[in-house]
Amino acid sequence: MTKTTLIVGDKVRITNTAWTDGKGGSGFSFGDIVEVVEAHRNGHWPIRAKNAAGETGLLGYNEIEIVEQPAKEPTAPMTKSVLDLLRRKGAITSLEAQGVLRCRQLPARILELKRLGHKIVTELKADPTGQKYARYHLQQAV
Template identity: 45%
Template sequence: MNATVQSKHGFTIGQIVRTTQEWPPHIPLHNKVTVEKFDDWYITGTIHDYKGKYTATGLFLPGELEAIPARKLSPQAEQVLTMLQETGRITGVQAANVLKVRSLPRRILDLKEAGYRIVKVMKTDHTGQRYAEYSLSQP
């Protein structure tokens, strides 16, 4: 049996939470943090800025982090998630042709905001056109 270990403050490894204060001072409030490890006093996590360009490891007190409230996914985001789970990947062309989803990056952002870890890989097709391929990341 594989049980999820939870800290005494309610956090689990791999959980995406957000900051409740600016940390460090140049990082804005409500940045997302992936919980990497914890003990009774501190939580170590990877900080991600809202664009995903800045990452750093930080040490937090439990009061400096909070769970992100769950949001209901839109029907299109649910379709994208289902395709990711069933096929392992999705591209803009697949989303547009199969699911009739015209704004895949927005649906991917919806999934990320709901706590899913999604990886984007830029690829090139046989004509030299670049495109993004998204897949679910393992925690």
């Protein structure tokens, strides 16, 4: 794995032999998916992780691959407003975003949200006059 910054809550798969933290745990096995409970900045190891049984262990960055990272919250005010509206309504169009939020670049804000890890699906539609438009749907975690 290339060095990257992990945060607490990330899910990683073990791709190499791991060792325990010396507290009597049985350690992890190849292929296990574990949750990061402590990670150091700038890709320095070790990473403390726990498995489904609650056992913790230390891992090096060269022993894991990222499986799932939770979506990050946006910091830009308009992007944050778009996400809030999507969470309230479930779906939004550019016309709605412009009227409610004064957001004139909804596709750009949607792209920012996707890059932050939010699952947004684009549905292409046409109004009664034949004018095409996109409706963006936020996929909620199950």
